[in-house]
Amino acid sequence: xxxxxxxxxxxxxxxxVLSSGWMVLAQEVVGAGKIRSWVMERTEGGAKADFxxxxxxxxxxxxxxxxxxKEAKGWFVYQALRDTAETSQRPLRAxxxxxxxxxxxxxxxxxxLVQGGTRELALALAQRDDVDRVExxxxxxxxxxxxxxxxxGGSPAPxxxxxxxxxxxxxxxxxxxxxxAPSVWALxxxxxxxxxxxxxxGYRWTHAALKGKYRGWNGTVADHNYNWHDAxxxxxxxxxxxxxxxxxxxxxxxxxxxxxxxxxDDGAANQVGMAPQAKxxxxxxxxxxxxxxxxxxxxxxxxLAPTRLDGGGADPSRAPDLTTNxxxxxxxxxxxxxxxxxxxxxxxxxxxxxxVSAGNAGPSCGSVGxxxxxxxxxxxxxxxxxxxxxxxxSSRGPGTGTGLIKPNLVAPGSNVRxxxxxxxxxYEWMSGTSMAAPNVAGGVALLWSARACYRRQQDATExxxxxxxTKLTSITESCGGNYVTGPxxxxxxxxxxxxxxxxxxxxxxxxxxAQGKNSSSALTWTGxxxxxWPMNLQATSYTLYRxxxxxxxNLLNSDLDSCTKYVGAATSTNTITEDPAxxxxxxxxYLVTGTNDGGEGxxxxxxxxxxxxxxxxxxx
Numbered sequence: 333x334x335x336x337x338x339x340x341x342x343x344x345x346x347x348x349v350l351s352s353g354w355m356v357l358a359q360e361v362v363g364a365g366k367i368r369s370w371v372m373e374r375t376e377g378g379a380k381a382d383f384x385x386x387x388x389x390x391x392x393x394x395x396x397x398x399x400x401x402k403e404a405k406g407w408f409v410y411q412a413l414r415d416t417a418e419t420s421q422r423p424l425r426a427x428x429x430x431x432x433x434x435x436x437x438x439x440x441x442x443x444x445l446v447q448g449g450t451r452e453l454a455l456a457l458a459q460r461d462d463v464d465r466v467e468x469x470x471x472x473x474x475x476x477x478x479x480x481x482x483x484x485g486g487s488p489a490p491x492x493x494x495x496x497x498x499x500x501x502x503x504x505x506x507x508x509x510x511x512x513a514p515s516v517w518a519l520x521x522x523x524x525x526x527x528x529x530x531x532x533x534g535y536r537w538t539h540a541a542l543k544g545k546y547r548g549w550n551g552t553v554a555d556h557n558y559n560w561h562d563a564x565x566x567x568x569x570x571x572x573x574x575x576x577x578x579x580x581x582x583x584x585x586x587x588x589x590x591x592x593x594x595x596x597d598d599g600a601a602n603q604v605g606m607a608p609q610a611k612x613x614x615x616x617x618x619x620x621x622x623x624x625x626x627x628x629x630x631x632x633x634x635x636l637a638p639t640r641l642d643g644g645g646a647d648p649s650r651a652p653d654l655t656t657n658x659x660x661x662x663x664x665x666x667x668x669x670x671x672x673x674x675x676x677x678x679x680x681x682x683x684x685x686x687x688v689s690a691g692n693a694g695p696s697c698g699s700v701g702x703x704x705x706x707x708x709x710x711x712x713x714x715x716x717x718x719x720x721x722x723x724x725x726s727s728r729g730p731g732t733g734t735g736l737i738k739p740n741l742v743a744p745g746s747n748v749r750x751x752x753x754x755x756x757x758x759y760e761w762m763s764g765t766s767m768a769a770p771n772v773a774g775g776v777a778l779l780w781s782a783r784a785c786y787r788r789q790q791d792a793t794e795x796x797x798x799x800x801x802t803k804l805t806s807i808t809e810s811c812g813g814n815y816v817t818g819p820x821x822x823x824x825x826x827x828x829x830x831x832x833x834x835x836x837x838x839x840x841x842x843x844x845x846a847q848g849k850n851s852s853s854a855l856t857w858t859g860x861x862x863x864x865w866p867m868n869l870q871a872t873s874y875t876l877y878r879x880x881x882x883x884x885x886n887l888l889n890s891d892l893d894s895c896t897k898y899v900g901a902a903t904s905t906n907t908i909t910e911d912p913a914x915x916x917x918x919x920x921x922y923l924v925t926g927t928n929d930g931g932e933g934x935x936x937x938x939x940x941x942x943x944x945x946x947x948x949x950x951x952x
Contacts, residue, residue, distance in 0.1 A: 366458040370468030370666035375451035382469040383449055384625070385457055386671060387442045389420035393681040402683035402788040406648030409682040410637045414439045424462060436626070440633045441674045445469060445626050469626050470666035474659050475692060476533070476586045476621055477764035503601045506718055507593070507744030511771055512831030513606050516778045521834065523607025523777035526787075528594050529652030529684075531631035532587030532659065534562075534573060534616040536753040537580035539588060541596035541604055543756075546580075547611040554579070558638040558650045559613040563630035569620040578641055583620045585753040589762050590658050592751030593770035595777065602759060604750045606774025606830070609781070613638065613652055623659060625667055632675040636682055653780065653788060654685035656773035657710075658766035660702035669733060672703040680709045683788040687773040689765035690714040690739040691727035697811035697821060699727040700738040706731030711794055712738045715745025715768040716827060720804060726765055728811045729821030737813055739824040740794065741801055743771035772797075775830040782834040800833040801826030 374381035391412040396405045417439035434447040548559035562577045573581035582588045597608035615631035637646035661667035688710045693699035704710045715723035723746045729738035745768030752758035780787045804823045813820025
């Protein structure tokens with residue numbers, strides 16, 4: 333007791349003598365709970381650093397889950413995030429302006445990036461009630477795969493494949509064949525109508541395997557607005573691209589390789605991609621392999637609402653359907669666990685699936701440790717070899733900080749050949765989970781082209797892929813989980829089997845009874861083979877729209893304004909006949925909307941897309 337009293341007395345003396353110092357001590361104690369150690373360390377001794385101010389206010393994104401289309405979800409999420417950020421950041425931005433502080437505001441996470449901030453500024457910010465935390469913006473060098481070999485290809489032949497023609501493989505890489513993709517192509521599905529976004533080191537968009545798949549290329553001219561964004565505004569790592577590029581550029585070679593695995597196809601002898609009829613858009617998030625949370629967040633914002641090259645005209649309707657992410661942001665180096673998670677969650681709420689690599693820190697258990705690989709809202713992919721064994725480098729679970737079983741799935745990632753940034757006809761081999769994740773991203777594009785009812789339904793898609801994956805029962809480790817049926821922390825739920833997933837699901841094939849998926853009391857219809865009329869509907873009222881083959885993506889998104897013809901409507905009847913304007917030999921998709929007895933605006937509503945054909949046959 334005497335010693336305790338002496339300590340108390342000593343503090344009283346110190347506080348009495350050093351009253352001005354007490355104010356500094358009090359600030360540090362208050363700020364310590366909000367300010368991450370990275371910020372305190374980097375601003376020591378008068379040094380300056382870039383750091384984030386993350387505000388308390390959060391947008392409620394839950395209502396997006398009740399919206400029927402990806403476009404509706406995207407606009408809701410974008411507007412909710414933007415409005416919350418603009419309103420809550422206004423007082424803080426005015427304060428920063430008054431202090432002459434340079435900053436950049438974000439909306440996908442309610443945060444402001446201070447550029448060149450001091451310790452005093454961080455402490456002052458921590459006193460504000462509207463600030464949740466102050467955290468770092470570390471510069472991270474991603475341990476990206478490097479080329480194992482290089483090969484120059486020949487002159488590319490023109491891609492003459494028709495959208496509805498089966499995609500005939502010519503020179504299929506081992507990883508593509510191993511996942512069952514060629515069997516899906518044979519059914520006529522190559523990723524039609526699906527757009528994949530990639531944030532990486534950039535892309536050599538003129539590569540023969542990528543150019544025809546780039547959404548910004550119409551076959552004659554390029555338009556990079558809404559299709560490309562460069563998040564690198566300063567370069568200190570010798571980038572050959574420079575900064576703020578106005579066309580896709582790859583200063584490292586990693587991004588060009590990953591996108592090739594998603595959808596690369598030169599129309600000749602190089603079938604390196606999973607979904608050769610999908611399209612891609614891109615965002616550069618690394619400066620010659622070096623990225624920051626700020627560059628990653630900027631790319632997430634671009635994919636949520638793509639913009640013109642000048643940054644204006646944000647338009648969520650142009651967002652990709654999914655993104656492929658072969659990068660990491662280690663918390664051990666200062667990356668914030670929760671900030672990047674909010675961005676991935678927002679992307680999912682907007683109907684955009686996030687596929688990520690597990691990381692290359694294996695084979696130790698618990699090595700899935702870097703954002704975004706450990707997040708529940710990210711679909712995490714580990715790597716296998718050509719003999720269906722685990723790649724030694726592939727990170728194992730459980731996810732650090734979450735305890736979740738990770739990876740979710742595995743795919744080929746060792747010795748994968750794909751497009752190279754070394755030239756427009758160059759190809760190279762790389763190894764890493766960076767190579768595995770694009771196989772799954774391309775597989776999702778194939779699945780969604782083949783099974784419309786899974787489009788933009790991330791949870792349902794993950795469930796299906798997990799269930800149909802090939803179980804690697806010969807691989808047993810001690811990282812936890814079920815090594816017979818999965819999931820486990822080594823190979824997750826198994827090896828991607830996209831053919832099984834694309835052919836085993838409740839979506840109706842042509843000529844069979846179909847059921848709308850948006851309602852518990854669903855609208856149903858019956859179609860026969862060949863001439864599918866009259867069409868029998870079990871609904872009290874409905875509207876039927878017709879669209880030609882080129883309108884397929886719009887029809888499936890319920891973008892009815894894009895349909896070419898309004899066919900007709902009926903009430904209290906179950907039968908309609910074919911519009912006589914349908915030309916013999918033509919192929920059409922139809923969208924049926926209607927209500928059951930529940931009435932408009934109730935759970936009785938249903939929307940369903942039906943494949944309907946005439947005597948010339950079936951075209952998906």
